[in-house]
Amino acid sequence: MIFLDHASTTPMSQTALAVYHETASRFYGNTASLHEGGYGASQIYEASKKAVAGALGADPSEVYFTGGGTEANDRAIRSLTAPYKGKDKHVITTKIEHPSVLSSVELLKENGFSVTFLDVDKDGRVPLSVVIEAIQEDTVLASIQHGNSEIGTIQDIKEISHICHAKGVLFHTDAVQTFGKVPIDVKELNVDALSVSAHKLYGPKGVGAVYIKEGVNWQELDYFTSPSHERGFRPGTANTPGIAAFAKAVLDCDPVKAEDELHRLREFFIKCLKARVPNAVIEGHNTSVCPHIAGFRLPGIEGQYIMLTLDRYGICVSTGSACQVAKQEASHVLSSIGKSEQESREFVRLSVGLSTSKEDLIRAVEVISTITKRTEEDSDAKKMARGRTQKQNSHHA
Structure with a gap:
């Protein structure tokens, strides 16, 4: 088989697979448990968070693991807008976003937010003038992808985030397609939040991460029982083997x-x-x-x-x-x-x-x-x- 569909998924690397097996076999304790088994798993978890954060140019405290890229996008967008629920606020995105982003903003519309879907040019680029014109006094968030998953076009995220911040608007970008394939530094891009996925860079499926800049206001989502993991960002026991394998794939990546x-x-x-x-x-x-x-x-x-x-x-x-x-x-x-x-x-x-x-x-x-x-x-x-x-x-x- 000749596999030429790496934008959909990548084969898990042998080194990441080995780490997954080792972690699942030896460090199977719950990271939240206070006994030795839990401590060992939590050490793996923290080291993994440090590895992923390092690759993004972030602090480990700014990284939250998720169940994949789709969940990363959804939780980033809805956690950042949750403080404004019921306040008739405005959100900006583009017409060419990944379905996970489009679905999330459609849900925001159902909860009282107004949404502007930006047009793009014939090459899939968002004209900066279009971003400027779309920002309103009540705009609280813009979510614009880094790299498109179909035609591959990369947006000028650094400049777009600058425009948004000048107007006091938070900025999130979906970097699922670009993480590991082009250099990414969240401080240089100056984004407030960024989503990535493990299986796009030779890690396991079902693991992703969200970067949220320190000091940015976000709120726990109330559609589920109050999350006790990931500092309230999401519910569920940490997938330590998957997270460790994700970290290994990141460390192996240049x-x-x-x-x-x-x-x-x-x-x-x-x-x-x-x-x-x-x-x-x-x-x-x-x-x-x-x-x-x-x-x-x-x-x-x-x-x-x-x-x-x-x-x-x-x-x-x-x-x-x-x-x-x-x-x-x-x-x-x-x-x-x-x-x-x-x-x-x-x-x-x-x-x-x-x-x-x-x-x-x-x-x-x-x-x-x-x-x-x-x-x-x-x-x-x-x-x-x-x-x-x-x-x-x-x-x-």
Whole structure:
């Protein structure tokens, strides 16, 4: 199998897997327990928090572990807005956010918040002028993604956060797709909150984290029993093995090196694709883009057909984010950058990983080229058949 869907998930590294097994086998105590078993688990937990915080440029006290990226986004957004519940406040996000963010802000709307969904340009970038115009006197939070999970476009988070803070607006960013693949420093980005996930960088599924800047006001969510873990941020016993494996994956990661390697692979794929399929359309920003994501369209060919055909050849790609594909809907990201429904359904996302080889990409391009030629031949055959039918009808008339 050639796995080219690393934006949806990554294989768990052997070192992270070993740490998971070791922790689950030896340090299985509850981190909240006061006995020796609990103490051992809590030491692993605290060391893991320090590792993740270090990779973000944060203090360990500013990191809260979650059950994944979706929960990280949801809890960040709703915990930051909870102090303003029932006060008719305003929230800003974009039309191309991950479904987890869009779902969270829709829930805010149901609870009395007004929400502005920002437009983006044809490359998926949020114009700074649009952010400025959207901020109102009652705006309390803006949540704008770092890197898009479908077309890969990266936003100017540092500048956007500066605009928000100048108006007294809190700023959260979803960095699930970028953490581990590009250097991230929360102090440099100047964000109030940031979400990440373990399984996007060779860690286990079901583990994520939220950074919340020290001093930022947030409130426990009241839809569940009062959380006693993560300093009130979420309920449930800490997943110590998963958290330890997450930390190991983070410690093994070199974002600078990863960005360079993934970028070269992405550029190699695009070069090969354009050489074999000249009419292929690459979506997203040319330069400000996630180094591992290559979103493209083959005009006139359904993305799902391309994906399923590649799958028959043992090559895994997707037609968008896993959460979006599960609903079998046309990409909301593609429609937001001005594509028609048909063009949106043509979209294919190929995403590389550190284990991807150039041979893998060459093979994928070969199959894509075959699909294109076959489609063109079928189209020509249908045109010829229609032509013959028209001639026969004309003759009989």
